[in-house]
Amino acid sequence: MQQIGEAIELAIGLLLAADADLLEIVTLSLYVSLSATSIACVLGLPLGAILAVTRFPGRGPVLVLINALMGLPPVVVGLIVYLHLSRSGPLGFLGLLYTPTAMIIAQTILIAPIVVALSRQVLEDLHLEYAEQFRSLALSARQIIQALLWDGRFALFTVALAGFGRAVAEVGAVMIVGGNIDHLTRVMTTAITLETSRGNLPLALALGMVLLALAMAVTAAVHGLRAGTAGHADA
Amino acid sequence: MPERMDRNDPTGTRACRIELKALAYDVAGTRLIDVPALTLEPIGTTVVMGPNGAGKSLLLRLMHGLIRPSAGQILVGGKPLSAEQCKAQALVFQKPVLLRRSVAANIDFVLKARRKDRSRCRDLLERVDLASLADRPARRLSGGEQQRLAIARALATEPDTLFLDEPTASLDPESVQAIEGIVTAAARDGVRIIFVTHDVQQARRLAEDVVFLSNGRVAEEASADAFFNSPETDVARAYLSGHLDRLVET
Numbered sequence: 131m132q133q134i135g136e137a138i139e140l141a142i143g144l145l146l147a148a149d150a151d152l153l154e155i156v157t158l159s160l161y162v163s164l165s166a167t168s169i170a171c172v173l174g175l176p177l178g179a180i181l182a183v184t185r186f187p188g189r190g191p192v193l194v195l196i197n198a199l200m201g202l203p204p205v206v207v208g209l210i211v212y213l214h215l216s217r218s219g220p221l222g223f224l225g226l227l228y229t230p231t232a233m234i235i236a237q238t239i240l241i242a243p244i245v246v247a248l249s250r251q252v253l254e255d256l257h258l259e260y261a262e263q264f265r266s267l268a269l270s271a272r273q274i275i276q277a278l279l280w281d282g283r284f285a286l287f288t289v290a291l292a293g294f295g296r297a298v299a300e301v302g303a304v305m306i307v308g309g310n311i312d313h314l315t316r317v318m319t320t321a322i323t324l325e326t327s328r329g330n331l332p333l334a335l336a337l338g339m340v341l342l343a344l345a346m347a348v349t350a351a352v353h354g355l356r357a358g359t360a361g362h363a364d365a
Numbered sequence: 366m367p368e369r370m371d372r373n374d375p376t377g378t379r380a381c382r383i384e385l386k387a388l389a390y391d392v393a394g395t396r397l398i399d400v401p402a403l404t405l406e407p408i409g410t411t412v413v414m415g416p417n418g419a420g421k422s423l424l425l426r427l428m429h430g431l432i433r434p435s436a437g438q439i440l441v442g443g444k445p446l447s448a449e450q451c452k453a454q455a456l457v458f459q460k461p462v463l464l465r466r467s468v469a470a471n472i473d474f475v476l477k478a479r480r481k482d483r484s485r486c487r488d489l490l491e492r493v494d495l496a497s498l499a500d501r502p503a504r505r506l507s508g509g510e511q512q513r514l515a516i517a518r519a520l521a522t523e524p525d526t527l528f529l530d531e532p533t534a535s536l537d538p539e540s541v542q543a544i545e546g547i548v549t550a551a552a553r554d555g556v557r558i559i560f561v562t563h564d565v566q567q568a569r570r571l572a573e574d575v576v577f578l579s580n581g582r583v584a585e586e587a588s589a590d591a592f593f594n595s596p597e598t599d600v601a602r603a604y605l606s607g608h609l610d611r612l613v614e615t
């Protein structure tokens with residue numbers, strides 16, 4: 131209990147002092163996780179919409195696979211990305227290992243299935259409501275997908291948040307492909323792991339509280355954006 | 366009685382004759398629609414009437430190509446109903462399904478999707494008296510306003526034939542009157558109207574022809590005058606007199 135009190139005091143102190151190292155770690159954490167979330171959404175939302183609208187042989191097994199991939203272990207993803215980006219790997223020539231880009235790649239792979247699976251469910255429910263009207267209007271599959279993505283945008287914000295939450299809290303994959311290098315690839319979660327292993331539990335706890343506050347701030351910002359724009363359409 | 370097009374002069378309409386031949390629609394072995402032959406001329410307003418469960422909405426969906434018949438043919442202008450011909454039709458559902466965007470954006474979406482002149486949006490909204498609500502979220506309109514928007518959206522596709530599936534069900538008299546006015550104006554502009562209702566008074570106001578369905582079959586097909594003044598079948602007589610329950614009991 132004493133450690134928790136000490137940690138809260140330390141966390142507040144770090145934030146009030148605007149500690150340069152802390153700001154660097156926070157900025158990199160946000161950069162990596164928001165980049166991975168953005169890429170996963172750009173790729174995953176249209177794919178989720180296609181799966182929601184189309185029917186094809188083998189669709190059932192594809193959905194089962196994507197749902198299963200939502201539970202991908204981060205260390206396994208990290209290891210696979212490591213093997214591909216390491217000097218002897220097929221993409222070793224790119225020299226991306228132990229860079230933020232490698233961390234973004236790993237997190238994108240980790241959260242893309244979440245974005246695809248959740249958006250597919252959201253958009254399939256919406257499509258059930260619209261399907262007959264869309265057929266009556268003789269819309270193409272592309273037009274239907276565009277309409278669903280736009281009309282489902284508020285629910286899809288929540289999907290993106292789920293992806294961001296998974297990315298920002300993840301440690302295994304970024305540790306393997308980023309290496310937790312000070313001033314280069316150290317993010318909140320890897321810093322917490324390091325401080326814990328050093329026995330500096332109050333600092334680790336303080337960093338954990340900052341991470342929690344960070345995740346809550348991003349969530350609040352997205353909800354604020356949603357609430358601000360929902361009045362112009364209809365949630 | 367609203368001003369109408371000359372039924373013997375189809376030059377003012379782009380619609381084609383719709384012919385149903387040996388049309389059947391089955392679900393789980395039960396025949397829900399069974400129409401040996403029915404011809405709908407390419408002009409005017411036909412009201413499809415009948416009690417609940419008679420198959421009125423199903424017949425509309427079949428003619429619009431939303432569902433495939435189990436047997437038989439639907440010919441439009443002598444040719445089997447095609448995707449291209451379906452594009453020349455529009456359907457207004459009993460419960461309007463509006464997109465989660467503004468009133469104007471609902472119209473603009475269809476104009477853009479169907480590559481129509483997008484500057485018509487304002488004009489269409491004025492036709493249904495919704496121009497002042499153009500920026501309002503469509504789903505926050507009243508029931509009558511939503512249905513008027515659905516009709517404007519259907520008219521945005523410039524249909525030859527407009528199907529309306531009980532568009533005034535559960536609306537107040539003022540909204541009913543507004544929608545009937547819009548439909549009558551569309552008919553006057555040459556749009557072929559096929560209107561489903563079980564409101565006898567509304568059918569009297571709108572119909573030039575009546576198709577009366579009972580148990581999935583065409584019990585009677587006649588001009589409005591003939592149907593309302595001297596119905597030929599017991600079921601139509603009972604329906605018009607409001608005593609269909611007695612007929613069913615006997």
